[in-house]
Amino acid sequence: MSEPVVGSRTLGPEQMDHYREHGFVVVPGLYGLDDVERYRSRFDEIIEGRVERGKMLVMKDVMVAKGAVSPEENWQRIAKIQDFEDDPVLMEYIRDSRTMDCVEQIIDSHDILSIHTMLINKPPGVDGRHPLHQDLLYFPFRPAEKIVASWTALDRCTKENGCLVVVPGTHKGELLEHENPDWEYLNLAYFGAKGFDANAERIHLEMEPGDTVFFHPILIHGSGRNRTARPRKSISAHYASAECVTNWEELRFGARTYRRVERRDR
Numbered sequence: 520m521s522e523p524v525v526g527s528r529t530l531g532p533e534q535m536d537h538y539r540e541h542g543f544v545v546v547p548g549l550y551g552l553d554d555v556e557r558y559r560s561r562f563d564e565i566i567e568g569r570v571e572r573g574k575m576l577v578m579k580d581v582m583v584a585k586g587a588v589s590p591e592e593n594w595q596r597i598a599k600i601q602d603f604e605d606d607p608v609l610m611e612y613i614r615d616s617r618t619m620d621c622v623e624q625i626i627d628s629h630d631i632l633s634i635h636t637m638l639i640n641k642p643p644g645v646d647g648r649h650p651l652h653q654d655l656l657y658f659p660f661r662p663a664e665k666i667v668a669s670w671t672a673l674d675r676c677t678k679e680n681g682c683l684v685v686v687p688g689t690h691k692g693e694l695l696e697h698e699n700p701d702w703e704y705l706n707l708a709y710f711g712a713k714g715f716d717a718n719a720e721r722i723h724l725e726m727e728p729g730d731t732v733f734f735h736p737i738l739i740h741g742s743g744r745n746r747t748a749r750p751r752k753s754i755s756a757h758y759a760s761a762e763c764v765t766n767w768e769e770l771r772f773g774a775r776t777y778r779r780v781e782r783r784d785r
């Protein structure tokens with residue numbers, strides 16, 4: 520990847536080197552607790568039906584949907600809010616210059632599309648595992664170097680409550696075949712990569728609220744169960760340079776809303 524030419528330089532040379540070498544970089548404290556609290560409250564407002572949902576999807580965990588468990592609290596039933604492009608509060612995250620500066624630096628572009636938006640919840644009391652996979656599976660844009668994910672912890676994320684797990688360096692490989700793992704309960708569209716070295720080093724990214732990880736779309740990653748009674752939420756987005764070529768034959772699971780990002784400078 521060439522040296523970044525645009526945006527402000529939020530990431531230092533070591534952080535950029537880390538991204539290039541390992542396929543991810545964690546930026547501690549990129550967001551403050553005020554931001555975190557705003558997105559957490561919006562999650563509550565959305566799941567309680569207190570705001571207009573528009574086109575967003577509010578997805579129950581599969582064990583709840585199938586009646587295998589019946590949690591008392593509403594937040595314990597939800598796996599994910601997805602496609603929140605019409606939500607003015609959650610979209611602040613997507614457009615925020617703190618994210619955008621890093622995104623522009625990493626993919627060396629300042630004409631950026633938002634290609635996927637999620638607020639991920641991993642409630643206790645369900646399986647909730649996300650098998651190890653590569654996100655490029657879900658996107659028709661190429662080259663992969665011009666795509667990046669951001670993922671910001673909204674709760675403390677630890678090994679015990681199912682933090683993100685990455686297999687460093689795997690972004691240097693290819694997009695692998697994926698399949699449904701043979702698990703009794705698997706959330707919708709959670710696929711697992713096939714044929715990678717199962718003994719390869721895995722890193723658990725333990726993060727505090729506001730910490731943010733940027734990762735490459737070929738990096739193998741996933742997350743475990745939430746074995747605590749605590750919530751584990753994150754807000755996440757995928758971005759692609761508008762210079763990417765779109766190859767619709769690479770689209771395996773349906774198109775989403777792809778929008779140019781109007782960045783929100785602070």
Ligand SMILES: O=C(O)CCC(=O)C(=O)O
Binds near residue numbers: 654740
């Ligand atoms: O937040 C998680 O638990 C995993 C998210 C993830 O890997 C994804 O959505 O691609």
